[in-house]
Amino acid sequence: MSHNSLKYQFKKQLIISVGLLVLIFSFLLYQILFIGIGASMHRGMMSMTDHYAQQLEADPSFPLPHNDDFSIYVGRETLPAEIEQMFDIDTLPPFSFSVHDDSKLSELFRPQKITFLETRPLKNNKGILYLVYHDRDPQRAPPPRHGKIPSHLFLQDHPPQHAEKVLPPGPPPKTPLINVPNSIIFIILLATLLVYWIVQRLITSVLNPLNELALMAKSLDENNPELSFSVMQNKTEIGAVAKTLHQTMQRIHQYHQREKQFLQNASHELRTPIAVISSALDIIDLRASQGNHDIADQHINIRRANKNMTEMTSALLLLSDKNRSIRSLDTIDLKQLSTSIIEEHKYLLKDKRVFIDLIGADNETHELPGTLCRIVLSNLIRNAFEQTLSGGVSVDISGRKVLVTNTSSAIYNNEEGEIELEKNYDKGFGIGLDIVKKIVEQQQWQLHFFADVKKGWQVVINFENKTLSDKQ
Structure with missing residues (x-):
């Protein structure tokens, strides 16, 4: 397929356009997803900081949780050095929410470690409460949603009267195959296949008939105007164009046939007066060589033949200029x-x-x-x-x-x-x-x-x- 063909250009432009649109919208959806995750985490961590702030304001000796998932610190001096390196603590305003990604949120693969930090000032100038959440292991339970505190915290602070039996540890849950990067790749592949299918249908319904029309135009023979072509049966505008082209070729054929007949008749008709003039001149020469100067009858024949040719040429000139004949x-x-x-x-x-x-x-x-x-x-x-x-x-x-x-x-x-x-x-x-x-x-x-x-x-x-x- 030639790179200059309409089919190639149509495929290329459509695939590029749709591919770019899919990439742009996939990236936007990817960013919107993480914005939503961040907003959800912010609401959940605010609820947790409010809970522990109320507990500390009521009882300064209330035990604070410290584990692999999240930890709560009161006062800047209690923060680990690792957290201070991740966030610019001095510039964080009260009630702020910050995220630190070892890589970048927009990368194609899931980050290995994400740290979330929520700050809340305590009443009566008792310092600032820091809630740090670590997202290290994708097999762990997700962070709290809709402002709820993780169940194991409540179990730690308020143990139930009848604790349920803890199930023995089993195999870790499998990571789902469909995640954000895989979803984007899947969408791109699906969109590409869909575009290719649409292009093929367009080629079948539009470009192929156009190719047939081009072949028909190349194969049209003025001497054989009755030759039929399959593209003439097409129900779209291309079929109408093919029929019109075929009818035009038939009219051209008829016109050429009329002109051919006209020229043949003209040649035949001119041959007669030319022969009359030639014969009259031969007779005049013969009589002159014999000393006979009676050539009046031959002059009449010559003038008559000349007049016939003059009338015929005048008619042809007048027929070529319609306005002239009308005026x-x-x-x-x-x-x-x-x-x-x-x-x-x-x-x-x-x-x-x-x-x-x-x-x-x-x-x-x-x-x-x-x-x-x-x-x-x-x-x-x-x-x-x-x-x-x-x-x-x-x-x-x-x-x-x-x-x-x-x-x-x-x-x-x-x-x-x-x-x-x-x-x-x-x-x-x-x-x-x-x-x-x-x-x-x-x-x-x-x-x-x-x-x-x-x-x-x-x-x-x-x-x-x-x-x-x-x-x-």
Whole structure:
């Protein structure tokens, strides 16, 4: 696993953060525990000093206890030298509580010896009472709790009338395995295991799907967009991202396919006028070498091919700049424009028995992008002329709607008229149909194809912007 991976960084940061928190809170709990022990000892030793102070004030000859656990001294001069070395007696105020640890209370292991000192002044200036408690052996009984005096002291000062039988000494009690240092170690280990378990679950639910998503992004193939991946079935946001990425790749594939088809059609469509120009130039050269200067017909062919290429390149430029095409509005007479286009393309009907019918009101103008309208109508009329073997071609203009109808024996045996119509149209159109569709989509015009066995092919183009029509 790389040190730069998200999985490694996630593990490291989470373990460090939680580990530090566990250590800090464990140390605080450790300190709070000893503070509580000290407070409890202070209350217990205060109760003991009050008891013995009352006894001494009532009877100065009252016997004071001296044993391994604790001792009571009256007056500074009675204190052992060891106690004076442990505590700065001269600086201790009355009713003070002090603790001396041979090591430190915050060490990881239990101190070998702890000495507690409680001071209390006696009444009538009889000196100061010192209570010293030694905690040497962990197997001994704990110090008094909640202000109670150890039972053996009361037994020494006030022997019971019926003393119970003392049990013979047995094996010393075992030291408990769970103490403060061991508890801290146990908590740290438990927290580490818990953090590791949480990290593993997070990796399983988050980081592993992210890795699968990265592999999916690397494996996506534009030529094979239908390829499916398991991460797409993930129920979290990662699955949604995977599905979106897959859908985006499908759209890219469709876009590339359309662009590929568009370029193929463009290449095919440009090849024809280029061939016409090349052929016309060869004929001109041949006639010139023979002394024949009649080349007017070849000039017409060259100009016609040049005009077709000019229209096509203009359409491509306009389609690449939507705002430019919207701003370039002209006053257009659709009937007059159709008449001009029909005259330009009559050469396609040469040697064909085809009649032309143009229907529409005269002098009816509209504000439309002139170049785009001319490109659309030129392609529709030219294709109608090319596809019509015999019969007629009708151009019916009504307002902004133009209906182009042509008859041809090519569709008489076609049982899937509308579907095959567009396929055949595409074959005859080349890039023309693609350009028309793109222009119509950009300008939000309306284009429909119909096939009828009796009437032939019908194409309806409505130059009315459908968005504006819906708003009105």
